[in-house]
Amino acid sequence: MSESGIAHILRFDSLPSTNQYCESLDPSSVEAFTVVWALSQPAGIGQQGNRWESEPGQNLTFSLLLKPTELAADQQFTITQLLSVGITDWLLALLPHTLHDDVHIKWPNDIYVGHRKLGGILVSNRLHGHRLQSSICGIGLNINQTHFPQWVPNPTSVALLTGQTMPLESTLHDVVGCIARRYEALRSGDANQLLTTYLDRLLNYCQLANYLYRNTPLRATIVGTTPLGLLRLVDEDDRLIAADLKELQYLFPSE
Numbered sequence: 001m002s003e004s005g006i007a008h009i010l011r012f013d014s015l016p017s018t019n020q021y022c023e024s025l026d027p028s029s030v031e032a033f034t035v036v037w038a039l040s041q042p043a044g045i046g047q048q049g050n051r052w053e054s055e056p057g058q059n060l061t062f063s064l065l066l067k068p069t070e071l072a073a074d075q076q077f078t079i080t081q082l083l084s085v086g087i088t089d090w091l092l093a094l095l096p097h098t099l100h101d102d103v104h105i106k107w108p109n110d111i112y113v114g115h116r117k118l119g120g121i122l123v124s125n126r127l128h129g130h131r132l133q134s135s136i137c138g139i140g141l142n143i144n145q146t147h148f149p150q151w152v153p154n155p156t157s158v159a160l161l162t163g164q165t166m167p168l169e170s171t172l173h174d175v176v177g178c179i180a181r182r183y184e185a186l187r188s189g190d191a192n193q194l195l196t197t198y199l200d201r202l203l204n205y206c207q208l209a210n211y212l213y214r215n216t217p218l219r220a221t222i223v224g225t226t227p228l229g230l231l232r233l234v235d236e237d238d239r240l241i242a243a244d245l246k247e248l249q250y251l252f253p254s255e
Contacts, residue, residue, distance in 0.1 A: 004173035004174070004176050004177035004180065005033050005176050005177050005179070005180025005181070005183075006033055006034075006035055006172075006173060006176050006177075006180075007031040007032060007033040007034050008031060008034045008035070009034075009035045009037055009172075010034065010035065010036045010037065011037045011038075011039075012036070012037070012038045012039070013038070013039050013040060014038060014039065014040040014041070014042070014056070015036070015038035015040075015041055016041070016042060017041060017138075018036045018037070018038050018041060018061060018062055018063035018138060019063050019122060019124060019136050019138040021036050021063070022036055022063045022065055022136040023124065023136060025065075027065070027067070027126065027133060027134040030065055032065065032066055032067040033064065033065070033066070033176070033180065034064075034065045035062050035063070035064055035065075035172070035176060036062060036063045036065075037060075037061075037062040037172060038061055038062065039056055039057045039061075039168075040054075040056035040057065040061075041054060041061040041140075053148065053149060053152050053155075054140060054142070054145070055145045055147075057168075058143065058144040058145040059140065059141060059142050059143045059144065059145050059157070059168075060139070060140070060141040060143055060168060060171060060172055060175065061139075061140050062138075062139055062172065063136055063137060063138045063139070064083075064136075064137040064139060064176060064179065065134060065135070065136060065137070066079065066134065066135040066137060066183070067133070067134050067135075068132045068134075068135055068183075069128075069131055069132060069133065070131075070187060071131065071132045072130055072131055072132075073127050073129075073130050073131060073132065074227060074228065075132070075227065076123075076125050076132065076228070076229070077108075077225065077226075077227065077228055077229035078186070078191065078194070079123050079125065079132075079135045079137065080108055080109045080121065080123055080229060081194050081195060081198040082179065082182050082183055082186060082194060083109065083121050083123070083137055083139065083179060084105045084108075084109045084111070084121065084198060084201075085105075085182055085194060085197050085198050085201065086175075086178040086179030086180075086181070086182040086183075087111055087119060087121075087139070087141070087175060087178065087179065088103055088104075088105060088111065088201050089178040089181075089182065090174055090175045090177075090178040091103050091111065091113070091118070093174075093178075094158065094162075094174075095113070095158075095161060095162065096162070099113060099161060102114040103201065104201055104202065104203035105198065105201045105202050105203060106202075106203045106250065107202055107203065107222070107225070107231050108225075108229055108231070108245060109121040109123070111141070112203055113156055113161060114156075115154060115252045115253075116154045116155060116156035117142075117153070117154055117155055117156065118141065118142050118155075118156050118157060118158070118161075119139065119140055119141040119142060120139075120140050121137065121138065121139055121140075122137075122138040123135055123136070123137050123138070124136040124138075139175070141158075141175065142155060142156065142157035142158065143157060143158050143159065143166050143168060143171060144157065144158070144159045144165050144166060144168075145157050145159065146159050146160055154252075182194065198225075199224060199225070202222060203250070204221075204222050204250070205222050206221060206222065206223070207221060207222070208220070208221050208236075209221070209222075209250075209251075210251040211233075211248055211249060211250060211251055212248070212249040212251060213241065213243060213247060213248050213249075214247050218233075218235060218241075218248075219235065219236055220233040220234060220235040220236070220241065221233060221234050223240075226242055230242040230243060230244055231243045231244075231248060
């Protein structure tokens with residue numbers, strides 16, 4: 001394994017989807033922290049089957065294979081927390097301090113700077129009995145792309161934020177290295193700290209904000225997440241709501 005935590009990199013000029021490629025592999029024959037990286041991913045997908053738009057050769061589109069066999073099946077959301085916190089660790093180390101307060105995780109696992117999306121994560125878990133066997137973690141990060149199609153909502157990139165072009169391979173090692181350090185801390189029993197950091201970086205955490213909940217306007221405060229990853233909110237009448245991904249939509253001031 002390299003200093004970044006990567007066991008192997010399988011690099012492709014183009015793959016329809018790195019997650020789909022990983023799903024075709026036998027997990028028992030692939031080492032944990034293997035990365036499948038494609039410079040072009042024309043059929044990349046995000047949450048709820050949404051298309052992931054990425055200009056070929058400009059961004060990072062890859063899948064990371066984990067084997068978190070120490071986690072029980074009902075702890076699957078820990079993988080989402082791990083990836084989100086690791087990626088924001090990398091981003092905070094990269095961006096100027098003036099932007100640090102703008103770095104957030106938009107529940108459950110989008111990476112935002114201000115109200116603009118820099119990255120997304122899609123996790124597919126395989127179970128063995130009551131424990132996790134493997135996790136295929138699809139990650140898309142906007143690195144050097146500066147122009148996006150009009151249909152892409154509120155995008156940003158490292159280049160737009162810093163004015164700098166980043167070398168993709170070394171950036172890939174940096175990102176996975178941050179995830180690997182969080183993973184090692186988790187394996188050492190630091191799950192509570194991981195959850196605390198995830199919540200601290202969660203967009204709108206402990207703030208009264210506007211949402212659409214089941215297509216109805218909702219003004220509420222995010223107070224946490226459930227072990228299975230539902231978002232816990234308290235509305236203005238002090239009613240507790242546990243929302244899943246399909247039920248809740250963030251509303252930003254410009255909307």
